[in-house]
Amino acid sequence: MIVRIATEGQYRVEGENEARLNELDNEAVAAVEAGDEARFTEVFGQIIELVRGGGALGGDELEESQIILPPSDLTFEEAGQEFTGEGLIPD
């Protein structure tokens, strides 16, 4: 599976890491909904680390990402907007 970290680049995430990514992703959502900033920062950090660990795609590979993650410097406030407002990038 190809995953992009927004504003950063694309990575390959394979095998059991795919399932792990999904778990962490849901945990991040739960932390945002619970208003738990510390937990969110921790989980989101783990997500970024997991994806970066998968190895970056070469600059000449033209692949579509299956998943796009928000930028690694995403604030808790921005994460909250992902679920309530118009999202991080206005149209």
Add this chain to the structure above:
Amino acid sequence: MPGLSGRFSTVIKAKVSKLLDRAEDPQETLDYSYAKQQELLQNVKKGIADVVTSKKRLQMQSSKLEQQVVKLDTQARQAMSQGNEELARMALERKTLAQTELQGLDPQIKELEGQQESLIAKEKQLRQKIEAFKTKKEVIKAQYSAAEAQVQISEAATGVGEEMADVGMAMQRAVDKTETMRARASAVEELEAAGAFDDITQLGSGEDDIDRELHQLTSQSAVDEEMAKMKAELGAGGGAAGELGAGEKPKEEAQ
């Protein structure tokens, strides 16, 4: 995937599909896409230039403020040695304000530097993808089957389109942050224009709006402390007021 990334993917992909304006003729689509990519690459370069300009502006302000700090300190010492405590206090208040501004500028300059670097890296990434697209474009053009070509065009264009949407987002974030810094930079410039950091000896003894504001803005205890220190220094010097008149360099703030 319905979570954070799922929501995010949807937002970005909507943007990517807007970028991919497909023409009926595959050959045309390819050439059009490539031209469009080149155009967007120019925008990225402009964006980087904007960040560099903002950074230079902040750096200039920073060095101006540094000069002000030294100047006001010298003025305070001169005023004090002439026994004009009121003027000395005024100069120290302005110095404190200039120092506070200076401290605020440093992290901002560092942040802009970081943004500049990451945008340069992104631009390089995008350029590589566009190069890859150009190569693939010629291969696709040589395909027999139009249907097969269509699939490949779609894949390749999406790959580049995603990179472009992503660079666009990185630029937007950089611009947003730069805007805040610009607002702050103009606020400092306004203060300067209003005379807050100017030569206080030009103002005479009359209190104006700026002085009243300064009293509120600056930390009085810090100013009091420095007044006391200055007095002690002058006292220890055996009242050699004349020596200070030549503009002695302040010890701790001059660096």
